[in-house]
Amino acid sequence: MPSVEVRGQSIRVKWWSGEYHLDDEGKPTRKKRYDSASGPEPGVPFADEDQAYNFGLDRESDVRNKRNRKRAPAPLRMGEYCDLWFKEVGLRSKSNTTYRSRLNAVIKPYWVQWTVDEITPIDYDAFRKYVTGKYSHNYSKNVLGVFKMLMDDAVVKYKLRDESPIVEQRRRGLYKKKQTRRVKRRLGxxxxxxxxxxxxxxxxxxxxxxxxxxxxxxxxxxxxxxxxxxxxxxxxxxxxxxxxxxxxxxxxxxxxxxxxxxxxxxxxxxxxxxxxxxxxxxxxxxxxxxxxxxxxxxxxxxxxxxxxxxxxxxxxxxxxxxxxxxxxxxxxxxxxxxxxxxxxxxxxxxxxxxxxxxxxxxxxxxxxxxxxxxxxxxxxxxxxxxxxxxxxxxxxxxxxxxxxxxxxxxxxxxxxxxxxxxxxxxxxxxxxxxxxxxxxxxxxxxxxxxxxxxxxx
CATH class of the missing domain: 1.10.443 (hpI Integrase; Chain A)
Structure with missing residues (x-):
């Protein structure tokens, strides 16, 4: 439950953030981390203790329903995010060249006008159709693989999105057998x-x-x-x-x-x-x-x-x-x-x-x-x-x-x-x-x- 503190003319409310403090090795301890606020908006104080308490209840509800992701200060454009991701991903020298090529040749030019958080599943489907229609099967598969890693890290690592726009669901429509491997000629x-x-x-x-x-x-x-x-x-x-x-x-x-x-x-x-x-x-x-x-x-x-x-x-x-x-x-x-x-x-x-x-x-x-x-x-x-x-x-x-x-x-x-x-x-x-x-x-x-x-x- 949130706790409300009255300090002179100000009212402050604290609630559990859903996270724990970390030890020296970066592992979570049993000590909870709390967030606090002195008003419903920056520069606007709470009118009374009831408003502060209800505000704290809403924040705890966000924690329970996983709506408490902290947003970035400003929407991050895809070009900047691609550069940030590539710098931190940590690849071998040969993979560096391959990934940089896919980012610069296909992904960044296509998404240059977009921010990370505004890409929807419909937008991704359009991108997938564009890539598979223009490039070879292997190349398009590799490009889409890099894009999936970008979106997964945007959700899990950088907290720039609530969920990935790449939705993997059960088959819909006409069944088409997936070609898992091509038939090889017999080699004696x-x-x-x-x-x-x-x-x-x-x-x-x-x-x-x-x-x-x-x-x-x-x-x-x-x-x-x-x-x-x-x-x-x-x-x-x-x-x-x-x-x-x-x-x-x-x-x-x-x-x-x-x-x-x-x-x-x-x-x-x-x-x-x-x-x-x-x-x-x-x-x-x-x-x-x-x-x-x-x-x-x-x-x-x-x-x-x-x-x-x-x-x-x-x-x-x-x-x-x-x-x-x-x-x-x-x-x-x-x-x-x-x-x-x-x-x-x-x-x-x-x-x-x-x-x-x-x-x-x-x-x-x-x-x-x-x-x-x-x-x-x-x-x-x-x-x-x-x-x-x-x-x-x-x-x-x-x-x-x-x-x-x-x-x-x-x-x-x-x-x-x-x-x-x-x-x-x-x-x-x-x-x-x-x-x-x-x-x-x-x-x-x-x-x-x-x-x-x-x-x-």
Whole structure:
């Protein structure tokens, strides 16, 4: 109940604000916070104690019915709010670029004349129709996702609205089945092999190893494959692991297995190389079959750079236009490139297209890896998802763990796939590059890139 105090010629009423005081850690205590007023409006005093008491009752009613949200001093325009939200949201460097682009290209121009609190569900529906009608499905979905986060934070975090204008309700009108995933073409190992052959024709032994690494580890291309350093590749890891505790644990666990470590991804932000954590902070160890370990041994013996995969010119892959100069010719094929004076090293035979991969992204190989592990039916789901860098939802994810026996089963199965479906089927494989005696006498190459620690996110 409100309390009324009379102080000389003034009357003051206090009521519970619906909130509690916070402790030093920002957690609510059991001590209530009270609001007070000396009149129904600023500068207007209460006429008597009854008016003050009734005013306090009204405020407590607002608290009980959740009408006590404190309004901003003035309506905030969407452009200002977008800038405020983006500054405080806290994203990785790569996501910063993506979110800033969606805000500046679509959201801010559309809502430039609006304030945050005046957007209604009807206004949002008009915006949604505008975006989906003008842009591709994926882009419009991402734009609407950012807008939803803007509105959710306007309600919960910044208290600029009572509720979001995005109303999610049960289906109305004519039923339309939601397309949750597009139908994928069947991708056989012969097609993956042809991709690897094309990669070898274009890129040499590095390309051959690159394709099989994605297909038999499920690493995310290109970020995680670009970020694979010599020290985290199976010929050196886990003995090269910088973390003593992880090194000791991993040396014991993988004594009889070959494994590489997904520790970083690399990309460019505003032209600057960034060394960051894997997507969703999905650090993980991937056991690999002996045939792939042998490829990595030969590949690392063929150069002395800290990165595992180098471009055709022997430089870090971040400097290459991967899709234009690598993936599209590998996937779609290319005509013969004859030798010319001063350009003999760029000569190559024609490469056939891989029809099953037409218009597909290289990410399709990661999906192929997941499907391949599902085929035998005896590899536990937790081991497959952990390999992909995913966490199982619910209590299954809390109580499940990947055991050494599961990883041994994965290695045994993938090695058998290679021996039966590639070698046993008589498919072509290249000779491994061998280092010369002079190469073997050189000092040990650097294990890690040497990018500054502050670039790590």
């Amino acid at each position: 190992i012969q097609s993956v092999h042809q991709l690897a052959v094309n990669a070898h024709t274009l890129w040499g032994f590095t390309g051959w190893t690159y394709i099989w690494t994605i297909a038999f580890t499920g690493m995310r291309p290109p970020g995680e494959t670009y970020g694979l350093q010599r020290g985290y590749s199976s010929p050196h890891w886990p003995e090269s692991e910088p973390d003593p505790e992880l090194r000791e644990e991993s040396v014991q666990r993988y004594e009889a297995l070959h494994a590489l470590r997904v520790q970083y991804q690399t990309y460019r932000e505003a032209g600057k190389p960034i060394l960051a954590a894997p997507k969703y902070d999905s650090w993980r160890t991937l056991v690999i079959p002996p045939f792939l370990h042998g490829m990595h041994e030969a590949l690392l013996a063929s150069h002395d750079k800290p990165w595992t995969f180098l471009s055709m010119s022997g430089k870090p892959m971040l400097g290459a236009n991967f899709f234009r100069d690598y993936w599209y010719p590998i996937r779609d094929g290319a005509s013969e490139r004859p030798a010319r004076p001063r350009y003999e090293r760029w000569a190559r035979p024609a490469m056939p297209a891989v029809p099953e991969m037409a218009e597909e992204d290289i990410y399709r190989l990661r999906h192929w890896h997941k499907a391949k592990l599902d085929e035998p039916g005896d590899i536990p789901r937790v081991a497959v998802e952990a390999r992909q860098g995913h966490e199982l939802p619910g209590m299954e994810g809390v109580y499940s763990e990947v055991t050494v026996a599961m990883e041994e089963r994965i290695v045994e199965y993938l090695q058998r796939v290679w021996e039966k479906e590639v070698v046993g089927a008589g498919l072509w494989t290249p000779a491994f590059p061998m280092p010369t005696p002079d190469d073997l006498l050189q000092s040990a190459p650097p294990l890690f890139s040497g990018l500054p620690v502050q670039e790590y996110e």
